[in-house]
Amino acid sequence: MSQFFRLISVLDALNLISRIAPEMETEFVLLTEARGRVLSEDIQADINIPGFDRSVKDGYAVIAQDTNQATESAPVVLTSIQRVSMGQKGRGTIRRGECAYVPTGGMLPRGADAVVMGEYCQNLGDKILVTRPVAPGEDVLCQDEDFRKGEGVLTAGRLLKVQDIGMLAAVGALLVPVRLRPTIGIISTGIELVSPDRTPAFGEVRDVNTYLCGAFVEDRGGIPKYYGIVKDDPGELRAALEKAVAECDAVLVSGGSSKDDRDITAKVIAGLGEVFAHGIALAPGKPTIIGRIGKTPVIGVPGHPAATFVVLTLLGGHLMNALTRCLTSRESTRKVRLSRNIPSERGREEYVRVKILGKEAVPLFGKSGLLNTLVQSDGIVRIGPASEGLDTTDEVEVHLW
Amino acid sequence: MSQFFRLISVLDALNLISRIAPEMETEFVLLTEARGRVLSEDIQADINIPGFDRSVKDGYAVIAQDTNQATESAPVVLTSIQRVSMGQKGRGTIRRGECAYVPTGGMLPRGADAVVMGEYCQNLGDKILVTRPVAPGEDVLCQDEDFRKGEGVLTAGRLLKVQDIGMLAAVGALLVPVRLRPTIGIISTGIELVSPDRTPAFGEVRDVNTYLCGAFVEDRGGIPKYYGIVKDDPGELRAALEKAVAECDAVLVSGGSSKDDRDITAKVIAGLGEVFAHGIALAPGKPTIIGRIGKTPVIGVPGHPAATFVVLTLLGGHLMNALTRCLTSRESTRKVRLSRNIPSERGREEYVRVKILGKEAVPLFGKSGLLNTLVQSDGIVRIGPASEGLDTTDEVEVHLW
Numbered sequence: 146m147s148q149f150f151r152l153i154s155v156l157d158a159l160n161l162i163s164r165i166a167p168e169m170e171t172e173f174v175l176l177t178e179a180r181g182r183v184l185s186e187d188i189q190a191d192i193n194i195p196g197f198d199r200s201v202k203d204g205y206a207v208i209a210q211d212t213n214q215a216t217e218s219a220p221v222v223l224t225s226i227q228r229v230s231m232g233q234k235g236r237g238t239i240r241r242g243e244c245a246y247v248p249t250g251g252m253l254p255r256g257a258d259a260v261v262m263g264e265y266c267q268n269l270g271d272k273i274l275v276t277r278p279v280a281p282g283e284d285v286l287c288q289d290e291d292f293r294k295g296e297g298v299l300t301a302g303r304l305l306k307v308q309d310i311g312m313l314a315a316v317g318a319l320l321v322p323v324r325l326r327p328t329i330g331i332i333s334t335g336i337e338l339v340s341p342d343r344t345p346a347f348g349e350v351r352d353v354n355t356y357l358c359g360a361f362v363e364d365r366g367g368i369p370k371y372y373g374i375v376k377d378d379p380g381e382l383r384a385a386l387e388k389a390v391a392e393c394d395a396v397l398v399s400g401g402s403s404k405d406d407r408d409i410t411a412k413v414i415a416g417l418g419e420v421f422a423h424g425i426a427l428a429p430g431k432p433t434i435i436g437r438i439g440k441t442p443v444i445g446v447p448g449h450p451a452a453t454f455v456v457l458t459l460l461g462g463h464l465m466n467a468l469t470r471c472l473t474s475r476e477s478t479r480k481v482r483l484s485r486n487i488p489s490e491r492g493r494e495e496y497v498r499v500k501i502l503g504k505e506a507v508p509l510f511g512k513s514g515l516l517n518t519l520v521q522s523d524g525i526v527r528i529g530p531a532s533e534g535l536d537t538t539d540e541v542e543v544h545l546w
Numbered sequence: 547m548s549q550f551f552r553l554i555s556v557l558d559a560l561n562l563i564s565r566i567a568p569e570m571e572t573e574f575v576l577l578t579e580a581r582g583r584v585l586s587e588d589i590q591a592d593i594n595i596p597g598f599d600r601s602v603k604d605g606y607a608v609i610a611q612d613t614n615q616a617t618e619s620a621p622v623v624l625t626s627i628q629r630v631s632m633g634q635k636g637r638g639t640i641r642r643g644e645c646a647y648v649p650t651g652g653m654l655p656r657g658a659d660a661v662v663m664g665e666y667c668q669n670l671g672d673k674i675l676v677t678r679p680v681a682p683g684e685d686v687l688c689q690d691e692d693f694r695k696g697e698g699v700l701t702a703g704r705l706l707k708v709q710d711i712g713m714l715a716a717v718g719a720l721l722v723p724v725r726l727r728p729t730i731g732i733i734s735t736g737i738e739l740v741s742p743d744r745t746p747a748f749g750e751v752r753d754v755n756t757y758l759c760g761a762f763v764e765d766r767g768g769i770p771k772y773y774g775i776v777k778d779d780p781g782e783l784r785a786a787l788e789k790a791v792a793e794c795d796a797v798l799v800s801g802g803s804s805k806d807d808r809d810i811t812a813k814v815i816a817g818l819g820e821v822f823a824h825g826i827a828l829a830p831g832k833p834t835i836i837g838r839i840g841k842t843p844v845i846g847v848p849g850h851p852a853a854t855f856v857v858l859t860l861l862g863g864h865l866m867n868a869l870t871r872c873l874t875s876r877e878s879t880r881k882v883r884l885s886r887n888i889p890s891e892r893g894r895e896e897y898v899r900v901k902i903l904g905k906e907a908v909p910l911f912g913k914s915g916l917l918n919t920l921v922q923s924d925g926i927v928r929i930g931p932a933s934e935g936l937d938t939t940d941e942v943e944v945h946l947w
Contacts, residue, residue: 180761232738311758337633357712
């Protein structure tokens, strides 16, 4: 195990993760708690929305044909037969030559098929002068125009956004079926690591990855469960992993995975379960491990925070989506030109951190240990395995983070 | 109050909100709870990061000058004097002609100024054949290269992202000064409204805005506090508003704000405090109210969910940022071409919902009551007040939501 396995491609790594991620079960949560969760069942409209023909403006419900000839200089005169109040059914029926005042959102009386905005009407007692023609259906939201009863409004696998919560309220879904939040175990390994509350002695380094992985998991809708620092000791790591896989839906182990005599993570995972991949054709992030213990996926991510973050963004996010069967991409991209050329090695995917300044993406070349460029950068640019690099004439897609 | 005030511009509305938003106080939270919060103080590095010269690769620490002549056919021979272990101080000093094995992240022994990757070295007992020259500093992360002790790493007003949490761990900030989450009162008004758990009778409509506003507030880092449905009754609204302004940092009142005899929201706010603006040159969203009761901002948003959502996105998000003095833009945009022309009226800002299909933004023209287009759309395109519309030759910026 002192050598990398054959490197696998990023695509193969993603497929592998999809294959080994177990499916989170469904729970029902209150609508007020459902934002950011992944819907686990299709949702249908339980009623027509709206349930009646509604006015979209404050104005007069009319028969559109009556207004055909209306102009500012020669208004059409209609007789106002009622004022409809909000939430109330209009009385009677509008006949030719008649109209009724309707507020925004109010119900159109029978017979009316359009609304003339108040601005185009003059009120003379019960006579209304209409100065503009309207077409049938104008400023009316027809019953079932939004959704028909029984029609699908949201589908399983959707990450519920703010506006979806509004939609669910409209169809009366006050209890929402969503995937359980995955609990993700987090273990940092490295003999050099100390807790951030300590001032590191010479040669020691504060444990950044526990917090980076935890915040990432939480950001992607999971619950991080922390198992602390393991000092590159196989026995200690085995004990921590056994506990974590028993308590969690997946486990992230950072550090201890580079091609070196310290490489114990892969050995320990292999001892307890299976290692499917050790080494991905990816820079930074090559020493990544994908394995499984029992039914629990275990991902070994690099120890250097900047490399960790690239692997989390590419593979960790995919793992969270796979566990929750989430079909919504959270990825946000922006197309910009590069400020300078980026050379690259063929045969692996390379991800370069960039900062967006105006219309340009400025590559932040940095050694993979640099937190500085991680915090300064706006995202990463991918250089495909067949490419020798990108130049300033190309428009590149920045994957924002 | 049955007429709109003079319409104000969106820019004036934003400035007004900045002016009346009180400043949230600071609290200290655990680093594991800090993601998504707004930093309230500048943070400095408490130590050099890294605290020592670290190797970025598994390889041999060397004096770069020794490798000047190294080639694959004529390697330079160096004497390995030690193996440095992770987290441990190298012993002694590297002299000309000497080298020492260092793992990734390990400390360089004194004297060495570069690392040759293991791939370019051949190990013959204590003799190491180096087949490639390295420059001084190569594959070394120098002490304080990331951050110098005392250097600022993150500034007040930053919305803490995942990678910032890693940065805070590195500087030992396990307790993080952040703004209190604003508590936002939410009141829905409208005589036609019923709770979503009810099947609406003819003329009734389910209350969508309570849930839409609540999810929005939560998404922007606030705590929604729900005051239920008020049936367009001034006394009832006054009582709900008095309670809400006493308990919350700001209040959102939806509905009851259009230019009509139902328009009680502005009257009630004016009766209890001040109304600064009633009507914004914005479509959809014109009947928006900006006021204050005591020191608590009160925003009246339109009753139609799709219009509500535009106003929340433009003004509600700004309110949340103003309360927490957040300087990070959460806005995500994408430049694309329009699939068809969009006409617009001059003199107001217009926001058209669009769906992004491939490289095109397809306008979803919809009456403002349509939840359908809200859920289908990916964001909005702004048409400025001086413009008569946008056409397919323009590249437009989609504000994603």
